[in-house]
Amino acid sequence: MKIATWNINGIKARIDNLLTWLKESDPDIVCLQEIKSVDDGFPRLEIEALGYHVETHGQKGFNGVAILSKQSPDEVTRGLPGDDADEQARFMEAVFSVGSGCLRVASIYLPNGNPVDTEKFPYKLSWMQRLEAFAAERLAFEEPLVLAGDYNVIPEPVDCHDPKVWEGDALFRPESRTAFRRLENLGFTDAVRTVDDRPETYTFWDYQAGAWPKNNGIRIDHLMLSPEAADRLGAATIEKHVRAWERPSDHVPVAISLTI
């Protein structure tokens, strides 16, 4: 089973690229982030025509996540638990029946957190605490679980072109990296890191300042696996070529295969 995550930076601007990529890559489950659309505005018909079920959790203008899947989910929940006042659409979870029981997949759009001297940074850190609490709760289920998405965290210096440039940025601040590491310490596995100890590619290249032609990127899109999912991990690939397409997202798809 192939599971992918992709921050598409606007579904309306990216629908043609998404359809091309779905046909080429043939994933079973896709977690999308930054759909930048309300649920009613999401172009579901074109995607359904390729054989996918479409579940969205959108909002007007910004944020928004979705899960596309060949198999219909048994259950879908929207919103990250832990703060009823949080209205930003950044999290959803789908549950699928599989031969061995069930598979849970969450689509995550973790807050960017910049500028760090505003309320955005504490919001990021509290969101990460809520994610850790959710992950810890799910861990007790002892089920395969994939937390896939744009984490807006550069885990290690090797995951960016020039660590000096990122010093002090919310994506690379010690608090952000420590919170990410706490997920790993709970027992979650960074799939790409596990398959390739030093992945010499990134998942995001800024539109500005020639970041793509200079390969000035960062690795911030991650698939974090519960032990039951990590035991079934095969390949993990960053589909870098998609960044060179016409009118690309600034992120590329990241995919894993699980033997489920």
Place this chain on the structure above:
DNA sequence: ATGGTAGAGGTTCTA
């Protein structure tokens, strides 16, 4: 050269 680009939506925000 103190910049640059993109998307959504609406005369600006988020990233």
